[in-house]
Amino acid sequence: MNSKILETLEFDRIKGQLAQYLVSAAGHRELTQLVPQTDYEAVKELLTETTDGADILRLEDGIPIPQLADIKPQLKRLKIKANLNGTELAQITKVLQTSMSVKNFFDQMREKKIKLRVLTTQVDRLVTIPSITQRLVRSIDSDGRINDEASAKLHGIRQLITQTETEIHQQMERYTRGKNAKYLSDPIVTMRNDRYVIPVIARYRNKFGGVVHDQSASGQTLYIEPAAVVETNNRLRQAQIEERQEMQRVLIELSQMIAPYRHDIGQNEAILGHLDFINAKARWAHDTKATLPLLSKENHVSLRKARHPLIDPQRVVTNDIKIGEDYQAIIITGPNTGGKTITLKTLGIIQLMGQSGLFIPAEEGSTIGIFDNVFADIGDEQSLEQNLSTFSGHMDGVKAILEQITSRSLVLLDELGAGTDPKEGAALAMAILDNIGSKGTMVVITTHYPELKVYGYDRAKTINASMEFDQETLKPTYKLLLGIPGRSNGLEIAQRLGISLQVIDEARTFVSDNSQDLNNMIGDLVEQRKKAREESEKLAKLVAKNEKVQRDLDEKLTRFNEQRDKLYEQARSKANHQVSMAKKKADRIIHHLRQLEVQQGGNVKENELIDAQGQLNALHHDNPRLQHNSVLQRAKQKHDLHKGDAVLVKSYGQYGELLSKRGNHKWEVQIGILKMEIDENNLEKVAKKDLPREKDAKRRPRAAVRTTQTRKTSARLDLRGHRYEQAMSELSNFIDHALLNNLSTVTIIHGKGTGALRKGTQQYLQSNPRVKSFSYASPNAGGDGATIVNL
Template identity: 80%
Template sequence: MNHKIIETLEFNRIKTGLAHYLVSAAGRQELAALMPATDFDTVHQMLEETTDGADILRLEGGIPLPKLADVKPQMKRLRIGANLNGTELAQVTKVLQASMSVQNFFDQMREKKIKLRVLEGVVDRLVTIPSVTRRLVRSVDPDGRITDEASPKLHGIRQLITKTEDEIRTQMDHYTAGKSAKYLSEPIVTVRNDRFVIPVLARYRNKFGGVVHDQSASGQTLYIEPGAVMEDNNRLRQAQIEEKQEVLRVLAELSALITPYRHDILNNERLLGHLDFVNAKAALAHQMKASLPLLSRDNVVNLRKARHPLIARDKVVANTIKIGKDYQAIIITGPNTGGKTITLKTLGIIQLMGQSGLFIPTEEGSTIAVFDNIFADIGDEQSLEQNLSTFSGHMDNVKAILDRITNRSLVLLDELGAGTDPKEGAALAMSILDAIGAKGSMVVITTHYPELKVYGYDRAKTINASMEFDQETLEPTYRLLLGIPGRSNGLEIAQRLGISSTIIDEARSLVSDDSQDLNKMIGDLVEQRRAAREENERLTKLVAKNQAKEKELTEKLDRFNEQRDKLFDQARSKANHQVSMAKRKANQIIHHLRQLEVQQGANVKENQLIDAQGALNALHQENPQLKNNTVLKRAKAKHDLHKGDSALVKSYGQYGELLNRRGSHKWEVQIGILKMEIDERDLEKVAKKNLPKDKTTRPRKPAVRTTQTRRTSARLDLRGHRYEEAMGELSNFIDHALLNNLSSVTIIHGKGTGALRKGTQQYLQSNPRVKSFSYASPNNGGDGATIVNL
C-alpha cells in the first residue's frame, strides 16, 4: 500500500485515536508499524482478532493489561553480561506478571465456555516462569526498590541500620530538647555527608566538640556532628556501605537469574503488546459504534450507511456506497460544497480501516474488498517550488497512478481534468477513465463536466451519481444518489443570493435548450428519487410495525391454543366423570333387573341388558370434539376478560377488579387496597352476582384483612422432592403461611447431599418477610429441619 494514500486520506488520525487506548510500549510500536494489508488471508486474520477483542470487551470488559515499558534495552544489556538496576528489574517483573495474569484470565474464559476464534492461540505462545516471577516479585518493589526479603543478609543489615538510626536520634534529642538547645539555631537533627548533625550557632561551636561538616551561607550556623555520636555514626555509615554492596550483589544475582529467559521475555513483551493492540482496536470500534466488515474475494464493495470516521456522528451524513458488482466506475457530478470529495474520502478511508483489521463505521452486513493498492488524487497539487500549476500537478499524479494500477486496485480522482479548457479537460477525463477501465481497476471520480454525464450513461460498467440538493432551499443534503447525474444549480443559487433577475434571464438565454432540458430532467429524477426514498422509509417502518404485530398475534394464538387444549382436557375429564357416574348407576339398574328376573321371573331378555350396557359404555369417548359441551363453554367464558370485570385470583384465593391490561398477557388487578400485576392464566372471570356480599363493591377506604386461602399446616416436608419442585413448594408454602398469619413454621429438608438444605436457606435469606431462621433442636430433627420465624 503506497504511503501517499495514508497521508491523503488522513489515516494517521485513525491511528492517533487507537493510540489513546494503548498501555504498552510494544503496543505503540505495533501501531506505529500498522499499514493496510493487501493479502486476503492476512486481513481476515486481523479482523478475526479484532472480533475476539470486541467479544472480550463486551463480556469481560477487555483483556487486563497493566502499563508495560519497553524491555528490549534491558535484554540487550543482559546479552552482553551487564547487570540491571532496580527500576529495570521492576519493568521486567511486570512483563512476567502480566504474562501469568493474562494466561489465568484466558483460562477462566475457557471455564466460562466463552468461545474465541484466534486469540487463544496467541495466548498459548506466552511463556510463564512462575519460580523466577515469584523471586522477582519478592525481591523488587514496583518502583524498583530492592526489598528487605531479597536476601537474609540484606534484611539483617537494614534492621541494624534502623536500630542504629534510632539510637543516634535518641542521643541527638538530648541536644535539641535539653539544656543545649539554646546553643542551636534550630532544635532539629539533620544530615550532612551522610552523617547526623545539629545546627549550632557559630559562637558556641566549642560547646559540643566533634566535627564540623558544613556551614550556612551566612556563616552564622555550623552543622556539627557531636563527639558523643561519632562512633554510632561510624557504625551507621559502615552498615550503609554494606547495604549498598548487598543490593549490588542481589541485582547481579537477579540479573543472572533472568538472563537465560531473555528470549522468552522478549517474546512475551511482543505478544502482550499485540494483545494490547487488539484491546485498542476493540475499544475504538466500541467508541465509533463500528461493525465487522465482510470480506469479498471478488472485490465487491457494499458499504451500508457509511460514515466518515473523522466527522462527528451528530454531523456526518451516512451514505450507501456500492461498486464492483454491477459497475466498476462511478462518476459523481454536481456543484461544489455538495459532499463529493467527502464521499471519495469516506470510501477510501473505510477501505484502509478494514484492510488494517479495524471495524468500519457502517451498518452491520457491509462488505469491503481487499485491494492491492488504493490511489487517490484529491486536493490542490499546485507547487510553487516545482513550478507546477494545478493542472500539471494533477496530471503528474494521474500519470504515476496509471503506471502502477492493476485489476485489483481502487482509484479515487477528485475533479478529474480540472484546471484547463473544459472541452479538452472533459475529453482527457474520458480517455483516462477508458485507460483505467482497460486495466480492470475500480475508479470513483468527481467532476463538473456535463460531457461525463453522457459518458457515464453510455459506457458499460459505469454509473452516474450525484449529491442531492434540496430543490426548495438549494442547500445540499450530502446524500449520495447512485444512478442520477448531478444537476447544475448555478443560476438558481445566484438568483437566491440576490443577483439581478435581468442578469439571470440573460444567462438562461445563453444556455442551450438541451442543457436546460437536461437540468430539468435531472431535477425531476432527483425529486422522484427523494419521494421514493421517503416512501421506502415509511414502508420500512410499516413493515417493522406489522412484523412486531404479527409476532404478538402469533404469541397470543399459541397461548390461546394452549389454553384451549387445557380447557378441552378439563371438559373431557368432567364429561368422562359424568359418563362414569352414569355407567355406575346403569350397572346398578341392570344388576337390579337381573335380580328381578331371577326372583320374580320378569320378562327381561339377556341380550337387551347387554345392549343397554354397551350403549352406556359408548358415552365414554377418549377424544370427543365436544362442540356443544356446556362445561367447555362455561370454561371459556371464565377467561373472556375485559376492563371492569370482577375476577378471582386463583393463586391467592382473592377477588378483585380488572383495571388495565398490562402487555400481552397480564392485567392490573385491584385487590382490596392493593394493585397487583397478574398473569391472565391466574385469573377467572366471576359474575358480580356470584361475588360474596362484601366483594360486590369496593369501599372507598377498605380495611386490611387476611383471608385464609387454604388450610395451612405449620410444617412442610420437602424430603423426596426434586430440587426445582421443592423450591416451588417452599415459595408457595411461605406465601400461604403469611396469608394465614402463622408466626413460625418448620421446613423439613433432611440431610442427604445438603442441596435442599442449602437451597432452603438461600431462599429464606432472600425473602424479606422472613424475620429469622435456625436449625431445629436435636430431638426435633437437628440440621435436617429449619425453624422459620416470619
C-alpha cells in the same frame, strides 16, 4: 500498498485515534507498523482477531493488560551479560506478572465456555515462569525499590540501620530538648554529608565538641556532629555501605537469574503488545459504533450508511456506496460544496481500514473488497518548486496511477480534467476513464463537465451519480444519489446570493434550451428520488417495527406454549395422584363395609351405608375442562345455593333448608329439628316440589325413636398437617357426628406450630352453641397442643 494513499486519505489520523486506547510500548510499536494488507487470508485473520477482541470486550470488559514499558533495551543488555537496575527489573517483572494473569484470564474464559476463534492459540504461546516471577515480585517493588525480603542479609542490615537511627535520635534528643537546646539556632536534627547533625549557634561551638560538617550562608549557624554521636554515626555509615553492597549483589543475582529466559520474555512482551493492540481496536470500534465488514473476493463493495470516521459523528451524513458488482465506474457530477470529495475519501478510508483489520464506520452487513492497491488524486497538486500548475500536477499524478493500476485496483480521482479548457478537459477525462476501464480497474471520479454525464449514460459498467441539493433552499444535503447525474444550480445559487434578476435572466438566454430541459429533467428525477427515499425509510422503519412486534409475539407464544404444556403436565400428574388417592380411599371404605357386613351378620345399617355413600361422593372432583359442557351446566345449577333453598345433604341422604351462609364454603342447614353447619360440597339444591310430600310421610310407619351411632366416630380428631380451610371443615363435621353419636367429651389435636389451627379451633368452639366448655389438655396429654371439648 503505496504510501501516498495513506497520506492523502489521512490514515495516520485513524491510527492516532487508536493510540489513545493502547497501554503498552509493544502495542504502540505494532500500531506504527500498521498498514493495509492485500492478501485475502491475511485480512480475514486480522478481522477475526478484532472480532475476538470485541467479544471479550462485550463479555468480560476487555483483556486485563496494565501499563507496560518498553523492555527491549533491557533484554539487549541481558544479552551482553550486563546487570539491570531495580527499575528495569521491575518493568520485566510486570511483563511476567501480566503474562500469568492473562493466561489465567483466558483459562477462566474456557471454564465459562466462552469460545474464541484465534486468540486462544496466541495466548497459549505465552511462557510463564512462576518461580522466577515470584522471586522477582518478592525482591523488587513496582517502583524499582529492592524489598527487605530480597535476601536474609539485606533484611538484617536494614533492621540494624533502623535500630542505629533510633539510637542516634535518642542521643540527639539530649541536645534538642534538654538544657543545651538554648545553644541551638533551631531544635532539630538534620543531615549533612549523610551524617546526623544539629544546628549550633556559632559562638557556642565549643559547648558540644565533635565535627563541623557545614555552616549557614551567614556563618551564624554551624552544623555539628556531637562527639557523643560520632561513633554511632560511624556504625550507621558502615551499615549503609553494607546495604548498598548487598543491594548490588541482589541485582546481579536477579539479572543472571532471568538472562536465560530473555527470548521467552521478549516473546511474551510482543504477544501482550499484540493483545493490547487487539483490545484497542475493539474499544475504538465500540466507541465509534464501527462494525465488522464482510469480505468479497470479487471486490464487490457495498457500504450501508457509510460515514467518514474523522468527521464529528453528530454532523456527519451517512451514504450507501456500491461498486464492483453492477458497475465498475461511478461519475459523480454536480456543483462544489456538495460533498463529492468527502464521498471519495469515505470510500477510500473505509477500504484502508477494513484491509488493516479494523472495523468500519458503516452499518452491519457492509461489504468491502481486497484491492491490491488504492490510488487517489485528490486536492491541489500544484508545486512552485517543481514548476507545476494545478493541471500539470494532476496530470503528473494520473500518469503515475495509470502506470501502476491492475484489474484489482481502486482509483479515486477528484475533479478529473480540471484546470484546462473545458472541452479539452472533458475529452481528456473520457479518454482516461476508457483507459482505466480497459484494464478492469474500479474507479470513482468527480467532475463538473456536463459531457461526462452523457459518457456515464452511454458506457457499459458505468453509472452516473450526484450529491443531492435541496431544491427549495438550494443547500446540499450531502446525500449520494446513484443513477442520477448532477444538476447545475449555478444560476439559482447566484440569484439566491443577491445577483440582480436582470443579470440572471440574461444569463439564462445564453444557456441552450436543451441544457435547460436537461436541468429540469434532472431536477424532477432528484425530487422523485428524494420522495422515494423518504418513503423507503418510512417503510423500513415500519417493517422494522412490525418485525420487532412479530418477534415479541412469537416469543410470547413460545413462552405460552411452554407454560401451557408445563401446566398440562402438572395437571395430569396431580390428577393421576388424586385418582390414585381416591381409589385407595374407596378401597378402604368398601373394605370397612365388608367388615361391618361380616361383624353384623350381613345386616349393615342404613345410616352406615349413607355415611359410606357420602364419603364416596366426597371423592368426586369436577374436571375443569368440562365447565362449558351443557350437561354439567345443569348439574352446576344444583350447587348455586341461596338462603331458603331446599337441599339434599348428600352425606346423610336427608333433605333440609338453607338458613344462612357461614364463612366462604359452609351453610347452616335445618334438617328436621336439627340445625347443622355443613360444607357446600356436601349439599345439592333440589326443587321444593321434589321434597317428600307430607301425606307420603304420614303413610310411612313411624319408627321408634332411639339413639344409634350414625358412623364409626372416634372421640379424637387430629388436625396436624392439614391446611386451615380443610381443618375447619373437618372440625365442623367431627363435632356434628360427635353430637349425633352422643359423645359427651372429645379431644381436638391441633398442635402448636404457628398457632393458626389452635386459634381457629377455639374461635369455632366459641361460636358453636352445642359446645358446653373447652380447655387445654393436661401437660402429659399434649398441653396447649390439644383441646378437650365438653358437648
